[in-house]
Amino acid sequence: MIAAVLNDMPYRYNAVVELIRKRVDAGTLKVGDRLPSIRQLSQLTGFSTVTIHHGYELLESRGYCTARPRSGYYLTRISSELGDFAQHAENPADPISIGDFPQSLLLSWQNRTLDSFGAPHPSGDLFDCAELDRVMRRILRRGKLPAKEAVLGDIDLRLQIARRAAQRGIFTRYQDIIITGSAMQSLDLCLDALTDSGDIVLVESPSYFPALSRIKHRNLRVIEIYSHPRTGVDPDQFEYLVKNNKIRVALLMANNHFPTGITYGEEGMKRVVAAAHKNNVTIIENDMLGDLSYGIRNPASLKKFDSSETVLQFSSFECSLAPEYGLGWVIAGKHAQPILAASYLGGYGINDARMQQALAEYLMSHSQDRHLRRIRDTLASRMERGLQLLAKRLPAGCSISRPNGGCMCWIHAPQGFKSFSAAKALHKQRVSILPGPVFSAAARSFENSFALNFSFPWTATNEAKIGKIADFVAEITIG
Secondary structure, eight states: OHHHHHTTHHHHHHHHHHHHHHHHHTTSOOTTOBOOOHHHHHHHHOOOHHHHHHHHHHHHHTTSEEEETTTEEEEOOOOGGGGGSOSSOSSOOOOOOGGGSOHHHHHHHHHTOOOSTTOSSOOGGGOOOHHHHHHHHHHHHHOSOOOOOOSSOOHHHHHHHHHHHHHTTOOOOGGGEEEESSHHHHHHHHHHHHOOTTOEEEEEESOOHHHHHHHHHTTOEEEEEEEETTTEEOHHHHHHHHHHSOEEEEEEOOSSOTTTOOOOOHHHHHHHHHHHHHTTOEEEEEOTTTTOBSSOSSOOOGGGGOSSSOEEEEEESTTTTOGGGOOEEEEOGGGHHHHHHHHHHTTOOOOOHHHHHHHHHHHHHSOHHHHHHHHHHHHHHHHHHHHHHHHHHSOTTOEEOOOSBSSEEEEEOOTTOOHHHHHHHHHHTTOOOEEGGGGSSSTTTTTTEEEEEOOSOOOHHHHHHHHHHHHHHHHHHHO
């Protein structure tokens, strides 16, 4: 259904490019000039601001314009090639889904056996759960757990989560935190509690793709907001969309965004939260990678700037402690009761009380900061090496994001490169990438973009794989 709503978008992206080309031909736009604002061009053409953003993205990916924070897009060069973009989509494509991936690749995701760039999860060697295992064994030897109120989850564990949140400027009561089985279960409960079939959800584009499948299965309608690979979501565009559409919730990942790796600026975070509150839109903030910022101990988040319970924040221990202990939680506030009702009606019972107690005891007796510092330093080093290799090997015309944290990097290849076809072809050579279209609800978005996971150790084999990816990009785009 999502694809049916959005499948005419590629035609409109090209219409935006064609309109800019005509202004260049007429001499009304010169190098260095500011392009019409997103809002101005939307009013002029009747296209949505998301469509205008994607059209400008096409121009930027070819180097014809550049975005300046809080200023807009500027024309950087003129060439006859500007008219080479097709005025109409060449061959309408079917929506791309996770089910279109090779089965062996999907199984490697599930079993966490993939050891290179197409994995959607951080490398397992980052995590050392030996001490957690010892705590768990000690708890199991005790036998039966003492009786505790378990509706929201282990009290001690919720206290530890609340204390950790306070270090990042989020002051919440432990009674407002709900423990879940995973981060994605947290998202499921938020969506079930706050939305009904047919409601409109605002999502980033590109976006954390496992969340998109959750939205699709609930028969929710989607409006996309472009998340720039350098600056993230534009607060002006966010305010425009929530003001002019009946949006129920907005799903955002402001910290170490997956897949671009960037973090919104704090002023932008404040403005987004204020616009959501003003227009009665609830933000569901995905903070799964929030603790993995490079060089920043306690990074800000949307929830930090929320004084009116506009933001629901969910996360898990999967990427901050260990996947094996990846319980999740929601900072639910006033939404706790509907989320608990959704949990009961959905059959989500708390059956991991011993794991919750193990996590609580571990956090009370060990320094999570020391553990996180080691993970962050390793991730930062591996990301820097990956960016160096990309800069050296990728052909001209490619653009690369500059991640602030997490494990993902986002690449725009020149037009002509089809990342989904490339992903299938490279998989046969035992090389994996994450193709751009899976990060968007629109069928043909980000066809020439892809993401790489740089959390894995840099071996000679992995460095050689970067060369294969770069050669593949060059061969397709040049040929």
